[in-house]
Amino acid sequence: MTIHFVDLDSQYQSIKGEVQNAINGILETKDFIHGKSVEKFSKNFATAQGSKYCVGAANGTSAITVALRALNVQPGDEVITVANSFFATPEAIAEVYAKPVFVDCEADTYSIDISQIEKKITSNTKAIIPVHLYGNPVDMDALMKVANKHNIPVIEDCAQAHLAKWNGKGAGTFGAMGTFSFYPGKNLGAYGDAGAITVQDDKLHQLVAMHVNHGRTKKYEHDFCAGNFRMDGIQAAILDVKLKHLNDWTEKRRELACHYESILQPLGFKTITVKKDARCVYHIYLVEVSNRDEVTNHFKSLDIQCGVHYPIPLHMQPALKHLEHNKGDFPVTERAAERILSLPMYAELTKAEVEKVCAELIKVAKK
Ligand SMILES: Cc1ncc(COP(=O)(O)O)c(C=O)c1O
Numbered sequence: 001m002t003i004h005f006v007d008l009d010s011q012y013q014s015i016k017g018e019v020q021n022a023i024n025g026i027l028e029t030k031d032f033i034h035g036k037s038v039e040k041f042s043k044n045f046a047t048a049q050g051s052k053y054c055v056g057a058a059n060g061t062s063a064i065t066v067a068l069r070a071l072n073v074q075p076g077d078e079v080i081t082v083a084n085s086f087f088a089t090p091e092a093i094a095e096v097y098a099k100p101v102f103v104d105c106e107a108d109t110y111s112i113d114i115s116q117i118e119k120k121i122t123s124n125t126k127a128i129i130p131v132h133l134y135g136n137p138v139d140m141d142a143l144m145k146v147a148n149k150h151n152i153p154v155i156e157d158c159a160q161a162h163l164a165k166w167n168g169k170g171a172g173t174f175g176a177m178g179t180f181s182f183y184p185g186k187n188l189g190a191y192g193d194a195g196a197i198t199v200q201d202d203k204l205h206q207l208v209a210m211h212v213n214h215g216r217t218k219k220y221e222h223d224f225c226a227g228n229f230r231m232d233g234i235q236a237a238i239l240d241v242k243l244k245h246l247n248d249w250t251e252k253r254r255e256l257a258c259h260y261e262s263i264l265q266p267l268g269f270k271t272i273t274v275k276k277d278a279r280c281v282y283h284i285y286l287v288e289v290s291n292r293d294e295v296t297n298h299f300k301s302l303d304i305q306c307g308v309h310y311p312i313p314l315h316m317q318p319a320l321k322h323l324e325h326n327k328g329d330f331p332v333t334e335r336a337a338e339r340i341l342s343l344p345m346y347a348e349l350t351k352a353e354v355e356k357v358c359a360e361l362i363k364v365a366k367k
Helices: 008-029 036-049 060-070 088-095 140-149 202-211 233-267 292-301 318-323 331-339 351-364
Strands: 053-057 078-082 099-103 125-129 155-157 177-181 195-199 216-218 285-288 340-343
Touching (some): 008 036, 008 233, 036 053, 036 195, 036 233, 053 202, 060 088, 060 155, 060 177, 060 195, 060 202, 078 088, 099 318, 125 140, 195 202, 233 285, 233 351, 292 340, 292 351, 331 340
Parallel strands (some): 078 099, 155 177
Antiparallel strands (some): 177 195, 285 340
């Protein structure tokens, strides 16, 4: 029987009635755009994440673009981020014609190596984007210390970090803004594209709200050209249903991660390190192996699904070759990209399935 990497159907079956009611509600009210549905979800998500405000957005990529625009990042400016992330992080920086400046990741947490940020700061640095990758929160106390010392605003890429916390405080509430993705496979996933921006400052909140919506002050009055990056009402209604379940689903992920850990760690496998003050939400659960192709072929033969997040480090992406990086520039990220393997992880996965995945991994994996 298939062991899925992510099983959107089992989740849907458990909330089918609620979701269908929510969608029908929007079809009845025609609350498609600008409606109460987006407002309600944004408020509820802000509360869940511990943020003062939340603005719905079209997706997680445009949420980062909007955040950069709200900080007035200009062509030629530099934005520091981590070499180990999904492509959308530097892509959004490039979208505002700024230059992504990469920092290597740590070998244990796979997050931005904060000790290397300061030497990348120049007079052109206009923002820092740490990524709470895999749902494992960055040490935001240490990161904010560096950013505040140089007076550089921070945008937290929280695309994989719904309900993640550092030191008891929600991801996306430390920096000027946090950006979220509700891509269907995320811990909180829409049934289409959706995203959000968390904001703490009143003025910045207004600015972000304008940046997602044509630079609009009121109907047919526009202060600046911004574009349309709004969340739609149906997605907001679905997300609001799912948000009620998110804490339970997150606790299940954490239990499953613990189960993986209890089997793999005593055998000496390298898995993700979660720092003492972090509440990791395990969007991804990964293990390092030196013979990844062999393991994935073995899994394939047994219908066990897995993934790699991410096989090509950002500085080696063809789309970013103008940055003129070479192999060897970010050795920790490069080594991880060759060795990491993402194992099945979703709330409905059973402990028996975790045990089966581990048993098959152990048969063929080399450390
Ligand atoms: C770290 C990270 N940043 C940004 C994004 C972009 O989100 P979206 O796919 O909603 O545009 C993703 C989505 O996969 C992501 O994982």
